[in-house]
Amino acid sequence: MKASKFSDAQNAFIVKRGEEGVPVAEIFREAGISQATYFNWRKEYAGSMSSEMKRLRELEQENARLKKVVADLSLDKEMLQDIVKRKL
Structure with missing residues (x-):
């Protein structure tokens, strides 16, 4: 399995931007990730304190x-x- 080029903290930051109201399409483009990746991360990191x-x-x-x-x-x-x- 290929290792992620993002750390857990970076993943959570990307998800947090989506929770703050940044358009999701913009997040995909800036981070260079797919929709599926973003939504998998959102399941895992949503609400991280x-x-x-x-x-x-x-x-x-x-x-x-x-x-x-x-x-x-x-x-x-x-x-x-x-x-x-x-x-x-």
């Missing part, structure tokens, strides 16, 4: 931090394995 949005943002930041840690550790491991191979 600001505390939920804040929690989503914090989770996304934590996820990004953890991905960076994994990348750094993977690079360290690869460098150490290369050093061990050169000594043998």
Whole structure:
């Protein structure tokens, strides 16, 4: 399954714009999404409170931090394995 190019917070923001009265056709065009995508997101994110949005943002930041840690550790491991191979 293809990963979304939008984060959960971005999805909720797009849905919130529709709830604020922005014409739905304009939202489709600006976001570059289909009607089906918008209405699926609306089912999932409709009525998201600001505390939920804040929690989503914090989770996304934590996820990004953890991905960076994994990348750094993977690079360290690869460098150490290369050093061990050169000594043998």
